[in-house]
Amino acid sequence: MNKESSYKKRSDGREFNEIRPIKAKVGIVPSADGSALFETGKTRAIAVVRGPRTLHPQHMQDPLKGILRVNYQMMAFSVWDRIKPGISRRSLEINKVIEWALSEIVDLTEFPGSVVDVLIQIPQADAGTRVAGLNAAVMALAQAGVPMKEMLSAVAAGKIDKTLVIDVNKEEEDYEEGEGSTDIPLCFGSFSKKIYLLQLDGKISIENFKEILKMGQKASEKIYKIQVEALKNPGKEVRG
């Protein structure tokens, strides 16, 4: 911990590198090809996968491989203030970054002209919804039997004033003293350890950045273990 930082203790009593309690469950929507729930603290994400199935309109089809379509949405009541449902600039951005991360691992060359739909809903939000959504989406894709290179585990890292933290919650995200709060969503591959998603809005020094990557990597391994356990026991809620 940085001694000059004004953020000395986390508001919910966690260690700086500690993630919130996780709940994961696979197979929550029986009619879908794949579905999963992923919860960290008060943030809850549900992902549903349908497909591969024929893509319409036909002009969008790729004759060489299937395509992936991600739809991320926060429910109207997911935050304290009502959020307007539907497409927003923010949800479009999140659709794109999740789609880019997932497209790297799925292999749809066997399904030309088809589409895999990934629908992510956030019934309850307390920061880190894009990483929770991504974690749920990967589990749902695996359960749907989509060919994949590896799994992904994402974690919302951040810098609160000068302190580096893992799995930021809403209260920390709104911290305004000193340098304020910087959000760094990270996503790692389970086998290759490659980074599939990294966003950074704000300032961070190179040393701090290297440190936060290490912290994120460790946290993602913990998340991966829970994802695997949930997939190996479909229908059972796994806590960690």
Place this chain on the structure above:
Amino acid sequence: MEERKIVVPGEIIVEGESFLPGDFVRKEGNYILANKYGLAEIEGRLVKIIPLSGVYLPRKGNIIIGRVTSINYRGWLIDFDGHYNGFLSLNEVPKFINKGELRDYLDYGEVVYAKIIEVEGSSTELSLKFKGLGKLEGGQLISINSFKVPRLIGKEGSMISLIKELTKTKIIVGQNGVVWVKGEKIEDEIKAKKIIKFIEENSFVSGLTDNVKKFAEKLEEENE
């Protein structure tokens, strides 16, 4: 044979130079990795995955059951629960059909038992010009996961003949996971449907044949 265990994509199944990658696995360096969610099986040096889910992948030579969804002047479009429709050409039916009379031979919604003769990209060509193929009239269709078809058929067709015997129905299993059931009474068809669903859910529990017999007895008692 080792006990089967569930693996997730990217998981290391075994380590060693001598293993060979089979279905849905890949080799990276010294590791054999999973490419799909399913049960890993190691048979001697061969490592493969039996998928637990996923859409049917059409293969040349497979015999499938499908339904007519669209008709054009060259033939019929057949939906067989794949990621794309199959095409049955006018030239691939055993009878000469005049243009404009396609609906008389096979109408919308009718069910066919056909062979895949070509798979290229998203197009799957079907044919009825083989023995035993053709239109299936009456009966019901049941969809199961295509990867569980070998379990439903059993060794040399033992499981499927058991179901036929227990329910007194005619059953045809398509390799795409669509099963056609026809009985004299509707109750028999429903009973067969329940048994098939039972096999799909319990396909990897040991002693499947005995469990199926017990399940059929239970259904019998419920009816009485």
